[in-house]
Amino acid sequence: MVRAREKRRGLLVAFEGPGGAGTSTQRRLFKVWLEQQGHEVVTCKWNSPRAIRGLMKARAGIHSLSAEELCLLQAADFRHRLETQILPALWQGKSVVADRFLFTSLAHASARGLDLEWLLSAHAPLFWPDLVFYFSVSPTTSTTRVASAHAPKFYDAGQDVTNIADPIASYRRFVGRMIKEYESLSFIFQFVTVDGEQPIYEQHRRMRRLFEERQRQPWARQNMEAVVEWLAWSPAAAEVRRGASIPG
Amino acid sequence: MARQSPDNGRLIAVEGMRGHDLREATADVWGRLAARKVRGGISAWDASGIFSELRVEKRRDLALSPRTLVLLYAADLVFRLRWQIRPALDQGHVVIAAPYVQTAVAFGAAGGLSRSWLTKLFAFAPQPDACYRIKERGKASRRKGKRLDGYVEFCVAMLADCAISVGPSDLRRKTVTYLAELEGTGRCPRLTKRAISSLPA
Numbered sequence: 513m514v515r516a517r518e519k520r521r522g523l524l525v526a527f528e529g530p531g532g533a534g535t536s537t538q539r540r541l542f543k544v545w546l547e548q549q550g551h552e553v554v555t556c557k558w559n560s561p562r563a564i565r566g567l568m569k570a571r572a573g574i575h576s577l578s579a580e581e582l583c584l585l586q587a588a589d590f591r592h593r594l595e596t597q598i599l600p601a602l603w604q605g606k607s608v609v610a611d612r613f614l615f616t617s618l619a620h621a622s623a624r625g626l627d628l629e630w631l632l633s634a635h636a637p638l639f640w641p642d643l644v645f646y647f648s649v650s651p652t653t654s655t656t657r658v659a660s661a662h663a664p665k666f667y668d669a670g671q672d673v674t675n676i677a678d679p680i681a682s683y684r685r686f687v688g689r690m691i692k693e694y695e696s697l698s699f700i701f702q703f704v705t706v707d708g709e710q711p712i713y714e715q716h717r718r719m720r721r722l723f724e725e726r727q728r729q730p731w732a733r734q735n736m737e738a739v740v741e742w743l744a745w746s747p748a749a750a751e752v753r754r755g756a757s758i759p760g
Numbered sequence: 761m762a763r764q765s766p767d768n769g770r771l772i773a774v775e776g777m778r779g780h781d782l783r784e785a786t787a788d789v790w791g792r793l794a795a796r797k798v799r800g801g802i803s804a805w806d807a808s809g810i811f812s813e814l815r816v817e818k819r820r821d822l823a824l825s826p827r828t829l830v831l832l833y834a835a836d837l838v839f840r841l842r843w844q845i846r847p848a849l850d851q852g853h854v855v856i857a858a859p860y861v862q863t864a865v866a867f868g869a870a871g872g873l874s875r876s877w878l879t880k881l882f883a884f885a886p887q888p889d890a891c892y893r894i895k896e897r898g899k900a901s902r903r904k905g906k907r908l909d910g911y912v913e914f915c916v917a918m919l920a921d922c923a924i925s926v927g928p929s930d931l932r933r934k935t936v937t938y939l940a941e942l943e944g945t946g947r948c949p950r951l952t953k954r955a956i957s958s959l960p961a
Contacts, residue, residue, distance in 0.1 A: 563822050564832075567810055578842055580884060581808075584835035591828045633880040634831070744872060745825040745919070 514739050518731055522551070522606040524598065524639075525723070526613035529647030530690050531664065531683070532657025533708040534715065538647065539611045541716045542723075546607055554601040556593060558612035564589040575666050579624040582667060586617040587634040594639055595746045599739060603749070613641060615697050622696075623689040624673050637737040643726055645719060646698045647708035651688045658683060769849030770800075771886065772959065773860035775948055776894030777935050779805075779910020785894045786858040789956050793854060798959075800853035801844070805911045808839035815914070822918075826871025829915045833864045834881055841885065854959075859911060861885050862893075862939065862948055867912050870934030871919075871926065890959070892951035893943050896936055 527535040546553050568585050571577050601608050614635050621631050659680050669679040670686025706715050743749045776782045786802050848855045865878045916928045942948040
């Protein structure tokens with residue numbers, strides 16, 4: 513059943529990068545363009561399911577989370593988002609643009625000093641996007657753009673790691689570590705790097721070209737594993753199995 | 761993973777499927793230890809309040825898979841280790857963790873998760889000095905007590921509406937089978953009066 517549906521599934525495109533890299537702007541532009549190309553598109557954002565986001569928000573607000581707790585809650589949030597938002601949409605033939613996917617969680621946790629191997633197993637089975645755009649910016653650009661909008665929150669600024677009271681100063685130090693981790697992940701997992709310091713439309717054009725050049729690949733083994741597990745347990749899967757047909 | 765606590769503290773894991781049974785047994789054990797002037801305490805599940813908050817939030821659309829529920833248990837256990845277990849061990853106290861790792865592993869395995877993934881996930885938790893199992897009274901596949909009394913009961917209740925491949929009674933039975941197998945290997949013997957009397961003073 514999974515193999516048969518695999519040919520008609522939607523595509524998953526992930527947008528990754530540190531704060532101020534422009535992922536949200538590019539995601540919006542890309543979504544509009546994809547829709548113009550005839551795709552039915554669903555957007556999903558980091559920390560979006562209400563249930564687990566609430567758990568994290570309450571604890572983050574009082575700065576009570578350790579690096580491991582934060583990572584495990586993010587892993588639970590990722591799994592819940594995958595099972596309730598991403599997989600149902602892909603199964604129904606819709607394309608999903610993810611404004612930050614699991615790699616942001618990995619980069620943040622690695623920057624907090626957690627072991628990458630353990631992080632990968634906490635997020636297993638990994639679900640591989642069809643395309644990962646990594647928006648590369650310098651620590652200075654990221655800090656300037658983030659600071660111009662608002663002061664970053666405690667954990668976003670890495671204040672739990674840096675112990676710096678000023679959120680902007682903490683972010684400036686922490687983002688350097690995060691970018692290093694993103695770059696390692698980009699090398700390991702072969703992200704498509706987009707220069708986030710280029711003009712917005714230049715970036716968008718490059719993304720369109722890269723997307724059009726990309727050959728559609730069958731799901732990797734770990735993706736199949738995640739889908740089979742979702743089909744076995746998720747009520748959302750039960751609904752789509754019961755009769756929702758692929759649009760179009 | 762090797763014990764990361766000083767030698768003078770002792771960590772005792774008590775595993776079991778039913779929250780009520782676990783609470784009763786650990787209170788009994790702790791009563792006996794306290795009578796011997798042993799210092800320490802009990803660390804129970806949901807000390808972080810994660811599951812209580814989910815219970816309050818419980819809505820029709822809040823359906824969590826076995827993997828998500830195990831990840832949340834791991835987050836709760838990190839909290840317990842950080843605020844309850846490690847500080848007590850550092851002071852040389854005895855801590856009874858009820859449940860500890862194996863109950864969650866048993867539930868995860870019953871839910872179809874691979875044992876190697878479960879082992880890797882809980883690698884952060886120090887090995888207990890001793891691990892005991894509470895045998896369920898009556899038929900293991902039957903629900904007993906409040907629906908959300910213990911971790912496994914909470915998870916089974918959460919999954920009751922969405923378990924396609926394994927039903928609630930099967931989940932309970934498989935969880936108990938895992939714990940019984942663990943007992944069979946000698947890694948998690950039954951908690952008996954004799955076992956209690958041999959606990960450290």
